[in-house]
Amino acid sequence: MLIKDVGFTAVDVGAGTDDRWAGLVQDGQPRAATWITPQMRTSDGERAAKNVFAAHMPELVPVLHQLSAGTPEPGAIALLTQVGLRPWFAACTQAAVDGVLLRNYDYDPARCDRKVVRSDFLRPVIGTGEVQWGLLDGTNDAGLAVSLTFGGRFVHGPGFAAPIVLRYLLETCDSVPQAVAALRRLPIATAQNLTLVDGDQALTVHVGPDMTATVAPEPIAANHQLDPVPRGQEAFTRTHERLAAVRAATGATGDRVSSVLRALLRQPLYQARYAECLGTVYTAVYRPAEGRVTYHWPGEAWEQSFATFEPGVRRVDIGLPDRC
Template sequence: MQEAGWGLLDGMNDAGLAVSLTFGGRFVHGPGFAMPLVLRYVLETCQTVDEAVGRLRTLPVAIPQNVTLVDPDRSVTVHVGPDIPMTEAPDSCAANHQHLPVPDEQERTTRTQARLAAVRAAGVDVPAMLRPPLYQRAYDHWLGTVYTAHYRPAEGCVTYHWPGEHWEHTIAEFTPGARTVALGLSEQQRSLTHNRPSPALSTSRPYPAAVS
């Protein structure tokens, strides 16, 4: 999924390496690269999780981020940031915090630890990703879920999911396209907007919100 014209929020290359990005939850800034650009670089230069981890270890990043990497043989999540060395997470999953203590106010606002526990419990159960607490509708607070991506590196396949619909792509038979998905609207609101533009998602321009 492309971000801001140049970078990536997630993606997979033809070697079967898939990556995804999650904000690390700490508002710390330092000299370094924007992580969406780093993800694009990793997919263009690496073929395995081990190669990608080696690259990430050498690259400075500007803000705390969590990166999950998967290939047909291995998966890992690493925490990176301008103020910490790259740290491997205990599980191959992430929410919006890292290996450091989570302030009570952050947990009340984002429920990040509760969501990580839900991710661990869900495993690869896609329907669970489309229900609370993992599927979020707080779009007015920039915390709404944009899409859920189910990557299968061994098959070279990804399926993007929304409640009630999905969109599949494969490396072998990739076809460029676009899809518009209305986010955060009730049925009554949908009927009132008819021909007016509504909040939407394109695969090339994600709405600024949390990603499952």
């Protein structure tokens, strides 16, 4: 399946104090509203969400209040906390190799924000935005990068949605060890695999509402945490097949980063099952030591960095020709 002329927008929201932030919120509000539960729209729900946020992410409380001033809709603060959001489950594959983080984000493009966001809330951060200030992947000025995949277990509990967890890590952590320590104390609502990279190390951490953050054997991830994966789920997601493919690419001789990138841009890692929320929306390559990210699609690339961030819109074709 090939989808033509899909728009991706790069926006610099600065410290979130002006109309750039308000414009980002307004643009994404119709979709963001679908994640809010009825409880989040009540005063009790909002109070509870703020209390959880303050208890676990106190460094971001001033930013929360600052950003909420530009989002007057009912449930705005609760949405910004990302506590108690409706769960969602995507696919994705990711790997860290030679100080570089590479990932495919697989979902339905119509259900994604498709925003590249640079911000200066507590520090400079660049990443792929989701649900206002949440992130699917990103890097900070300290040289830490992180991305997420669904962990494959359909569990849901109290805690934070993964995009705000990535935001918190990149706003408050300088290194992989600091990020792992944060993950071990944060309540996370769904099963997720987070791959982290800094100048010294890279690893993948499995997290979820029913487990302590656990370091995986390799700095790669698809969409499972435990074996065996149910047969039907394996047939649908091909998580083991994709993990094997990215593992093989990381083991190549020569330029391993190029090897992984080539693998991510072809089957089985590159997927075109968009109607099933299993299509590759973008491939991102983070070089955190250089403070830059390059987004890739077949035949297209778009680079952004702290040194040169260019707001604007890029329109691309995604997917695979029907003959594939």
